[in-house]
Amino acid sequence: MAANRTHDLPVVVIGAGPVGLAAAAHLLERGLEPLVLEAGEQVGSAVRAWGHVRLFSPWEYDVDAAAVRLLEPTGWESPDRAELPTGAELVERYLTPLAATPQLAGRIRTGTRVVAVSRAGVDKTRTVGREGRAYVVRTVAGGRVEDLAARAVIDASGTWGQPNPLGASGLTAVGEEQAGDWLVGPLPDVLGTDRARFAGRHALVVGMGHSAANTLLALVELQRAEPGTRISWAIRGRSPARLYGGGDADGLPARGLLGSTLKAAVQAGSVTLHREVTLTGLAPTADGRLRVRGTGRDGAPVDLQVDALAAATGFRPDLEVLREVRLDLDPGLEAPTRLAPLIDPNSHSCGTVPPHGHRDLAHPDEGFYLVGMKSYGRAPTFLLATGYEQVRSIAAALAGDTEAADDVQLHLPSTGVCSTDLGDREAAEAGGVGFATGSAHGFAAEQPEPAACCGTAAQPVP
Structure with missing residues (x-):
């Protein structure tokens, strides 16, 4: 087959999470042939990793319209639109039955990892004759390497499994790579399978997103049952005001409750907060603990000995597999250049996530798109509804x-955090002064760092 004859080739979708399966549903409705490639052994593998966590976005924002149109003829019943699902429920009640529909079942390959994407017959340096060529998607499944041809590629693989380092300047802390025995990931199952690692022990949580909040609140609950449990929380910023959020003014009540409950736990002394922390070194101690060293507020030394460290520092996209694709990415966020200003956390604490589609997500290599959490690069803001509209537009x-x-079109709930008064709120919080919640205006969708492709987490399920 000629390299530029692509009309009878499938559109390869990388990742069988919520956004990847929604992309397949929209492609089918448009008469296009999808082929979904999932590295995990089951659909929704990243979501399953934090299945014990309850989302703070209700079902209303968690299901895609085209996916529902595939599901309804099978007798599938929509969950209560106001109900908050756990990650496990999202998989069991939505993703698994969606993947099992007659239209999708034969178009999904699990256990198939994409290791490279390129254009047929040309490398990244060649310009002449590049346009219109098929894509080559190299996969590994069961030890077997296979090159698949595609007319277009939609990368919905997310960022789960690509954590940001604990150290400063975007680099690992000294000793971080040898501290694996004490690192528990951003969302450990504190009240379930991982309970023994935390009960009666000293845990340190690093990070200031909803992943950190979830783990901290689970630890607080464990502390009530196991009084010897100690909880330390380290943040790089001077104030956790952004995470505390808008309380009752939040358009997603569970998200507002998450922040206000954490704030109360810190004020009550259940959680010891260390501000403006720069971690410089991790090292095992003679008694089997982990020594965590760094500097804190006003350069004061930080020296903790902990039994477990939850690194909730966010994620970054894996771009290595895309080295042969011509991408147009923002140099800071590693998100598509036209999308980056709309989601830049340096200037967006609230306001709006403007509707965006195929034009904002396009790259110099036509027919290639980053979608879902991966499209946001290093930015920590994302909601499933955003990804669903992305793939609808692309299809x-x-x-x-x-x-x-x-x-x-995009409708998202209020954040309850007002950018116009955020500086004052942070200053007050940093000084230990309480602040009043400002009125909510504008829209944004805040995502915890872990959610590779899904809605936002609320609280772990006991």
Whole structure:
């Protein structure tokens, strides 16, 4: 087959999470052939990793319209739109039955890892004759390497499994790579399978996103049953005001409760907060603990000995497999250049996540798209509804329906955090002064660092 004859090739979707399966559903509705490749042995493998956590986005924001249209003829019943599912429920009640529909079941390959993407017959340096060529997607499944041809590629693989380091300047702390025995990941099952690692012990949580909040609140609950449990929390910033959020003003009540409950736990002394921390070194102690060293507020030394460390420092996209694709990425966020200003956490604490679709997600190599959490690069803001609208627009564009592709719509709940007063709130919080919650205005979708492709987490399930 000629390299530029692509009309009868499938659109490869990388990742069988919520956004990847939604992409497949939209492609089918447009008469295009999807092929979904999932590295895990089951669909939704990243979501399963934090299945014990309850989302703070209700089902209303967690299911895709095209996916529902596939599910309904099978007798599937929609969950209560106001109910908050756990990650496990999202998989069991939505992703698993969606993947089992007759339309999708034969178009999903699990246990298939994508290791490279390129253009047929040319490397990244060649420009002449590049346009219109098929994509080559190299996979490994069961030890077997196979090159698949595709007319387009939608990368919905997320960022789970690619954590940011604990050290400063985007680099690992000295000794971090040897501290694996004490690292428990961003969302350990504190009240379930991992309970023995924390009960009656000293845990340190590093990070200031919803992943950190979830783990901290689970530890607080464990502390009530196991009074010897000690909880330390280290943040790089001077104040956790952004995480405390808007309380009752939050458009997602569970998200508001998450922040306000954590704030109360810190004020009550259940959690010891260390501000402006720079971790410099990790090393095992003679008695089998982990020594964590660094500097804190005003340069004061930080020297803790802990039994477990939850690194909730966020994630970054794996771009290595895309080295042969011509990408247009923001140099800071590693998100598509046109999308980056809309989601930059340096300037967006609230306001809006404007509707965005295929044009904002396009790259110099036509027909290639990053979607879902991976499209946000290093930015920590994402909601499933955003990803669903991304892939709806992209599917329409690939089918040639430019009018529908450009008609992007997005409705997201209020954050309850007002950017106009955030500086004052942070200053007050850093000084130990309480602050009043400002009125919510604008829209944003805040995602905990872990959620590679899904909604936002609320609280662990006991």
